[in-house]
Amino acid sequence: xxxxxxxxxxxxxxxxxxxxxxxxxxxxxxxxxxxxxxxxxxxxxxxxxxxxxxxxxxxxxxxxxxxxxxxxxxxxxxxxxxxxxxxxxxxxxxxxxxxxxxxxxxxxxxxxxxxxxxxxxxxxxxxxxxxxxxxxxxxxxxxxxxxxxxxxxxxxxxxxxxxxxxxxxxxxxxxxxxxxxxxxxxxxxxxxxxxxxxxxxxxxxxxxxxxxxxxxxxxxxxxxxxxxxxxxxxxxxxxxxxxxxxxxxxxxxxxxxxxxxxxxxxxxxxxxxxxxxxxxxxxxxxxxxxxxxxxxxxxxxxxxxxxxxxxxxxxxxxxxxxxxxxxxxxxxxxxxxxxxxxxxxxxxxxxxxxxxxxxxxxxxx
Numbered sequence: 587x588x589x590x591x592x593x594x595x596x597x598x599x600x601x602x603x604x605x606x607x608x609x610x611x612x613x614x615x616x617x618x619x620x621x622x623x624x625x626x627x628x629x630x631x632x633x634x635x636x637x638x639x640x641x642x643x644x645x646x647x648x649x650x651x652x653x654x655x656x657x658x659x660x661x662x663x664x665x666x667x668x669x670x671x672x673x674x675x676x677x678x679x680x681x682x683x684x685x686x687x688x689x690x691x692x693x694x695x696x697x698x699x700x701x702x703x704x705x706x707x708x709x710x711x712x713x714x715x716x717x718x719x720x721x722x723x724x725x726x727x728x729x730x731x732x733x734x735x736x737x738x739x740x741x742x743x744x745x746x747x748x749x750x751x752x753x754x755x756x757x758x759x760x761x762x763x764x765x766x767x768x769x770x771x772x773x774x775x776x777x778x779x780x781x782x783x784x785x786x787x788x789x790x791x792x793x794x795x796x797x798x799x800x801x802x803x804x805x806x807x808x809x810x811x812x813x814x815x816x817x818x819x820x821x822x823x824x825x826x827x828x829x830x831x832x833x834x835x836x837x838x839x840x841x842x843x844x845x846x847x848x849x850x851x852x853x854x855x856x857x858x859x860x861x862x863x864x865x866x867x868x869x870x871x872x873x874x875x876x877x878x879x880x881x882x883x884x885x886x887x888x889x890x891x892x893x894x895x896x897x898x899x900x901x902x903x904x905x906x907x908x909x910x911x912x913x914x915x916x917x918x919x920x921x922x923x924x925x926x927x928x929x930x931x932x933x934x935x936x937x938x939x940x941x942x943x944x945x946x947x948x949x950x951x
Contacts, residue, residue, distance in 0.1 A: 591680055594677075598630055598673050599630030605667075606627065612670065613667065618654045619666055619667060621654070623666070635637065644678070645678070645685075646683035652674050675710065730912040730915055745922050752897040753813075753921075754882060761824065761884070765823070765828065766873070767826070769827075769828035772831035774832075776833055777837070801819055801892075806888070816889060816897075819884045823877075836863075836866045837863045838861050838866060870933075874932050878925065890903050899907055
């Protein structure tokens with residue numbers, strides 16, 4: 587056990603002890619909180635005497651504390667409640683720390699932990715969010731609880747699906763493909779014609795600095811209120827990051843590598859396909875991943891300036907005016923899931939295509 591893990595264990599045990607003492611001193615102690623605090627104290631004590639030093643003990647202790655907190659949430663939030671929350675969080679943190687050490691020793695644990703740690707961290711964020719909103723009685727117009735958002739999400743799946751199709755499939759995805767594809771083709775032309783590189787790239791940097799709130803109204807006037815104007819905004823937002831990254835990637839090859847292929851009488855296109863594009867692949871995928879989030883943001887913001895009665899941006903702006911913040915957060919969840927899934931798929935594709943890159947070899951080792 588490292589010194590940092592020992593500190594986490596000690597702080598977790600002290601927090602559990604404090605929760606137990608505060609529960610005993612209160613006039614009406616909550617038996618669930620006291621029982622969970624006692625379990626966490628026993629887990630800390632057994633670890634200090636060298637027994638059962640495994641991350642599963644810390645994980646079970648943290649989950650026991652979380653379960654007790656959820657069961658007594660409606661009964662109030664006293665000092666013992668907060669202390670148990672801190673103790674459960676520290677034991678969960680300790681479980682992750684111990685599991686990461688096991689990951690370095692067991693090859694089979696690496697894939698499980700690479701997915702399990704972010705999921706576990708996300709669950710803790712939602713858990714604390716639920717405790718704060720319900721326990722502190724925060725009004726829904728300020729911050730709805732995850733439970734309220736989930737209820738609205740599953741009761742409005744048809745509306746959310748229509749908004750997703752309008753914003754992501756029609757506007758963001760179409761503009762993303764057009765912007766990245768045209769930028770990739772133009773980058774090859776710029777690499778081939780030095781005049782375009784000296785004349786077009788400075789203009790591209792200037793256009794990429796234009797604010798989206800200035801572009802969106804113009805595109806709505808040019809292409810109408812439907813998804814075509816939103817796709818045009820996405821094209822403008824994704825075009826120049828893809829262009830600049832692709833040009834930089836094509837220029838990343840070394841002179842010795844190019845000279846070696848020229849000694850074998852390689853043509854320009856053979857040099858491009860066999861050397862320069864594989865070298866530029868990390869730059870290209872970096873632009874694709876950045877643009878995957880920019881495309882969705884651009885489509886949503888563009889819908890604020892005129893759209894049919896459907897779309898993520900339209901629904902967010904409308905429901906905010908109606909004070910239906912649970913629906914607003916449901917739309918945000920849809921956008922976050924779509925953006926995260928697209929980014930993850932691109933990251934997986936990048937790992938398969940650029941398996942030879944040193945960064946990917948380090949991840950696999």
